[in-house]
Amino acid sequence: MRRRPRRQPPYVPPRTSARLYVRLLPRHVAMLRFLLEAEDNLALPTVVDRFAAVVRLTYAPDAAGRVEGFVRDLAAVCPEAAVCLRPADFGVANRSPLV
Numbered sequence: 387m388r389r390r391p392r393r394q395p396p397y398v399p400p401r402t403s404a405r406l407y408v409r410l411l412p413r414h415v416a417m418l419r420f421l422l423e424a425e426d427n428l429a430l431p432t433v434v435d436r437f438a439a440v441v442r443l444t445y446a447p448d449a450a451g452r453v454e455g456f457v458r459d460l461a462a463v464c465p466e467a468a469v470c471l472r473p474a475d476f477g478v479a480n481r482s483p484l485v
Contacts, residue, residue, distance in 0.1 A: 404447045407471035408457060412439040414464045421460065429453055440470060 406429075410418065415433060418441060422428055429445035445453050461467045 400447050402447070403444045404450055404453075405473050406443045406445070406453060406457070406469060407434065407473075408441050408443060408460075408467060409470040410439050410441070410460075410464050410467040412436065414467070415439055415441060417464070418460065418467075422456075425452075425456060428456055 408418075415431075419431055422431055422443075428449060429443040432442045432444065434440045434442050443453060443457075457467070457469060
């Protein structure tokens with residue numbers, strides 16, 4: 387009996403996630419969640435500051451273009467929605483030095 391070779395994963399998953407911070411009105415946070423779920427869970431929203439309604443979107447780096455487009459489309463629906471922070475990639479800086 388011959389063994390089949392093991393299937394390779396469809397893609398190599400990224401080691402880290404990308405983040406984007408969006409500010410909008412508090413009453414639109416639920417709508418943001420609903421729209422992200424409608425886009426096949428494009429990003430994971432987390433409310434960072436509930437009074438200022440700052441939401442962190444965590445997503446795969448491969449989906450960066452789709453997330454940027456989503457935020458642009460969201461700004462058409464909610465004019466006050468704006469990106470307030472794009473963290474830089476600190477992949478090398480956060481590594482502990484070799485001893």
